[in-house]
Amino acid sequence: MAYADQQMSGNKITALIIVAVLHVVVGYALVTGLAYSAFKKIKDVTTAVKIEEEKPKEPPPPPPKQPDQPPPPIVAPPPPITFNAPAPQVQTVNTPPPVVAPPAPVVLPPAPAAPPPPAPPPPVPGTPKGNPGSWVTTNDYPSRALREERTGTTGFRLEYDATGKPTNCTITRSSGSPDLDDATCQNLMRRARFKPGTRDGQPVGSVYSSSVRWEIPKD
Structure with a gap:
């Protein structure tokens, strides 16, 4: 070349x-x-003289033809979106004021309890004066019950005041014979006497309970 x-x-x-x-x-x-x-x-x-014209240079062979490729798709830009948005509506809401909870009560620890006062000394019980067996004797036996030879035991409760004198007599157990029960309380109210008990150094009344056995006396 x-x-x-x-x-x-x-x-x-x-x-x-x-x-x-x-x-x-x-x-x-x-x-x-x-x-x-x-x-x-x-x-x-x-x-x-023949003047030969200069031959033009042969162009180089063209490169191998590439397979035809489809042109890239043309993507059209999306159309503008227009919409008529409704105007925002302003609505006035009367909101009640927030409810403020009252403060929780403060629970204070309980005050220490005062020591209890010293217990008073126990009362001193009263005691019968004389022999309770002499308050009811065989001489007090009702005559009808004696003729019918009725016997039995009468329970009683005798209340007395601060002077030691009986104030009430209650039959707690019957002998089975009303006349024997009645004779029991009548003689107790008449003869029974007590040395009253004391509480805090002061005389107080009390209660005495016992029973009387009614038996036919032997000659």
Whole structure:
């Protein structure tokens, strides 16, 4: 390829030189009056010399044709979205004030309990005066019960005041004979006496309980 270029350049230079010589000859012929003969000679020379035109360089072979690929899809931009939004409605709501819970009550620890007062000394019980067996005797036996030979035991409770005198008599167990029970309380209320008990140094009344056995006396 380089050799062909050099050959073509040499031919071109030769042709240029010949053309220049012809111009000189023509000019000389014009000067000397040999125009016709010179023109004829120039024509012969021009006919004898064939100027080869420089062939254009062959372009390099085109690259292999790539397979046709479909053009990328054209994505159209989304159309603008327009909407008529309703105007916001302002609604006034009367909100009640927040309910404030009352403060929780403060529970204080209970005050220490005062020590209880000292217990009073136990009361001193009263005691019978004399022999309780003499308060009811066989001489007090009801005559009807004696004739019918009825016997039994009568329980009683005798209450007395701070002076030691009986105030009430209650039958707690019957002998089975009302006249014997009645004779028991009648004689106790008449004869029984007590030494009253004391509480905090002061005389107090109390209660005395016992029983009377009614038996037929032997001759």
